[in-house]
Amino acid sequence: xxxxxxxxxxxxxxxxxxxxxxxxxxxxxxxxxxxxxxxxxxxxxxxxxxxxxxxxxxxxxxxxxxxxxxxxxxxxxxxxxxxxxxxxxxxxxxxxxxx
Amino acid sequence: xxxxxxxxxxxxxxxxxxxxxxxxxxxxxxxxxxxxxxxxxxxxxxxxxxxxxxxxxxxxxxxxxxxxxxxxxxxxxxxxxxxxxxxxxxxxxxxxxxxxxxxxxxxxxxxxxxxxxxxxxxxxxxxxxxxxxxxxxxxxxxxxxxxxxxxxxxxxxxxxxxxxxxxxxxxxxxxxxxxxxxxxxxxxxxx
Numbered sequence: 001x002x003x004x005x006x007x008x009x010x011x012x013x014x015x016x017x018x019x020x021x022x023x024x025x026x027x028x029x030x031x032x033x034x035x036x037x038x039x040x041x042x043x044x045x046x047x048x049x050x051x052x053x054x055x056x057x058x059x060x061x062x063x064x065x066x067x068x069x070x071x072x073x074x075x076x077x078x079x080x081x082x083x084x085x086x087x088x089x090x091x092x093x094x095x096x097x098x099x
Numbered sequence: 100x101x102x103x104x105x106x107x108x109x110x111x112x113x114x115x116x117x118x119x120x121x122x123x124x125x126x127x128x129x130x131x132x133x134x135x136x137x138x139x140x141x142x143x144x145x146x147x148x149x150x151x152x153x154x155x156x157x158x159x160x161x162x163x164x165x166x167x168x169x170x171x172x173x174x175x176x177x178x179x180x181x182x183x184x185x186x187x188x189x190x191x192x193x194x195x196x197x198x199x200x201x202x203x204x205x206x207x208x209x210x211x212x213x214x215x216x217x218x219x220x221x222x223x224x225x226x227x228x229x230x231x232x233x234x235x236x237x238x239x240x241x242x243x244x245x246x247x248x249x250x251x252x253x254x255x256x257x258x259x260x261x262x263x264x265x266x267x268x269x270x271x272x273x274x275x276x277x278x279x280x281x282x283x284x285x286x287x288x289x290x
Contacts, residue, residue: 001220009111039141051219055234
């Protein structure tokens with residue numbers, strides 16, 4: 001397969017994720033859509049690594065996976081804290097950052 | 100050759116379907132399951148790009164560990180979500196338009212690029228390209244500082260999550276129990 005098909009697929013995945021971040025309201029699903037965007041970027045990084053024949057792009061993708069895991073942990077911690085404080089789990093109603 | 104194309108078609112379709120499922124489905128639990136399918140299909144695509152270690156890490160770490168975390172939180176919180184924003188139609192129509200604009204722009208960038216080797220199958224690589232041994236030796240030799248920084252970042256994130264989500268006793272009072280909504284104690288019977 002040509003490399004360009006992988007890049008087109010990664011562009012589509014990124015766009016679907018971006019649309020989900022805008023359209024959805026549940027912060028859990030917004031985090032899932034952020035994962036989609038990061039995975040689109042990962043696919044593009046690995047495709048470029050294959051194109052150049054170097055493995056540095058794969059290291060980048062591995063670091064991006066670590067970043068995504070950290071983001072998930074913090075985001076889910078915030079959602080659990082919202083639930084504990086009996087706030088509605090809805091990003092439209094969370095308009096201020098206050099403890 | 101044809102096997103590779105068939106595999107790309109199947110995995111690409113599965114990845115796109117999983118991504119659409121994450122955005123479209125109502126129940127957050129089904130969204131998480133759809134993302135698991137998407138991640139496994141992406142791992143197949145990584146294998147096609149000769150990134151064997153990353154494919155394994157994707158399945159084990161992402162689809163295995165991170166998604167279990169999501170499922171725990173979904174089971175803890177529960178509830179359903181509207182698939183799109185119901186009331187304000189402006190932002191729910193703006194989102195797909197925005198995504199389509201990004202997609203068209205990225206496709207133009209891919210068409211108008213000067214990279215000639217995009218239309219090839221990539222550079223000739225050895226048999227061990229992307230294997231765990233080569234990735235590991237790169238991580239411990241050339242990319243040692245990012246590797247250590249990533250490990251510290253994981254540690255900081257874990258501690259931060261514990262601080263964020265712990266139960267704060269003593270700082271806030273327990274709310275009064277909700278009023279009972281059962282049938283009244285006495286029933287007046289009229290004959």
